[in-house]
Amino acid sequence: MSLDQPSPKVKSADRVLDIFELYSGDKDSYTLTEIAKSLNMPASSTYQLLQNMLSRGYLESDSTGKNFRLGYKLFEIRVQHRKSTSLTAEFFHIAGKMAEQLKEVILLGVRSEDKVVYIAEKQIAQPFRFSTSLGSVLPLHASASGKILLSRLPEEEIDALYPKKKLKTFTSKTISTVDALKEELAKVREEQIAYNYGESVEGVHCMGGPIYDMEGNVVASVSVSIPAIRITDELWENTRFWIKKACTEISNKVYLQN
Numbered sequence: 001m002s003l004d005q006p007s008p009k010v011k012s013a014d015r016v017l018d019i020f021e022l023y024s025g026d027k028d029s030y031t032l033t034e035i036a037k038s039l040n041m042p043a044s045s046t047y048q049l050l051q052n053m054l055s056r057g058y059l060e061s062d063s064t065g066k067n068f069r070l071g072y073k074l075f076e077i078r079v080q081h082r083k084s085t086s087l088t089a090e091f092f093h094i095a096g097k098m099a100e101q102l103k104e105v106i107l108l109g110v111r112s113e114d115k116v117v118y119i120a121e122k123q124i125a126q127p128f129r130f131s132t133s134l135g136s137v138l139p140l141h142a143s144a145s146g147k148i149l150l151s152r153l154p155e156e157e158i159d160a161l162y163p164k165k166k167l168k169t170f171t172s173k174t175i176s177t178v179d180a181l182k183e184e185l186a187k188v189r190e191e192q193i194a195y196n197y198g199e200s201v202e203g204v205h206c207m208g209g210p211i212y213d214m215e216g217n218v219v220a221s222v223s224v225s226i227p228a229i230r231i232t233d234e235l236w237e238n239t240r241f242w243i244k245k246a247c248t249e250i251s252n253k254v255y256l257q258n
Contacts, residue, residue: 015041015049020058020070028113029062029069075117075137087211087220088120090253094246095122095222102224102239106246109145109208109221112137114161116146116221138200141167141181142174144208145221147194151185151210152218158182174199193240194221203228207236209243213255222246 018039022030030038036046050068053059057073088108095106099122108120115137140146141162150158162178175181188194196206208223224239 012049015039015045016053019049019053023070029067031066031068035068075112086254087250090250091120091222091246092122094249095120098122098224098242098246099124102235102242104224104226104230104235104239107145107223107225109143109149109223110219111140111146111149114140116140116143116149118145139168139170142170142196142200143223144194144196144206145223147184147188147196148208148210148221148223149218150181151188151194152216155182158185170200171198171202173197193243198228205231207239207243209247210251211247211254212251219255220250222250 019035022035022038032043032047032050035041035050036043039046050059054061054068054071057071059068060071061068091108095108098106103124105124106122107118109116109118111117116139117137138146140150153161158178158181162181165178167174167176167178167181169176175184184194192210194208196204196208198204200206204225205228206223206225208221210218211220211222213219222243224243226235226239
């Protein structure tokens with residue numbers, strides 16, 4: 001076959017890519033009927049493709065099984081890709097020092113829609129610790145890193161993220177309204193530190209800080225998660241010191257020196 005000739009298409013692969021490209025639009029979930037109609041595909045073959053993508057983790061469905069959105073596998077691939085970048089390299093460089101001093105879990109998070117995705121972590125050997133896994137996600141409004149990632153967004157973008165004004169709660173301490181979230185974000189912008197006092201996981205507190213790019217946008221967050229029973233005033237202050245140090249160093253080395 002000549003290099004000038006177009007490569008032959010594999011029909012099923014082409015349809016899978018068409019499904020993925022649907023999610024580059026305004027919606028984050030679609031029904032079987034919507035996907036089949038949008039792509040002019042038979043419902044029966046669309047169903048089979050969706051089931052294959054579900055079983056491989058590339059899509060996930062809601063509790064009704066009728067709405068489909070992008071699944072964890074794509075985030076895993078994204079995580080593996082980001083492992084090789086200078087952002088994660090610089091994170092691991094300073095996270096090692098932080099873990100030695102704080103003896104707590106250090107996390108690096110980035111935003112994906114209304115979630116924070118943890119793309120790197122430095123674990124410690126404490127018997128009781130906050131446990132996560134690479135590629136795991138938490139809601140922005142209920143996590144310290146998430147509040148950091150929201151803190152520089154325009155108000156209209158926050159309203160677009162949460163059009164219903166009510167926020168999903170995970171514990172009795174989770175922020176439950178957009179108005180309360182905006183009040184919290186004003187404090188985060190002023191202090192450049194965000195807190196999570198058991199808002200996503202009971203008994204686990206977290207502190208996060210911002211990593212900035214050259215334009216002053218928040219592109220990532222470094223956070224430390226600590227079981228509440230281990231927190232002392234000294235540990236909390238040391239955590240704040242190390243987060244600010246880490247965020248400054250990573251911002252400077254990755255973004256501001258390029």
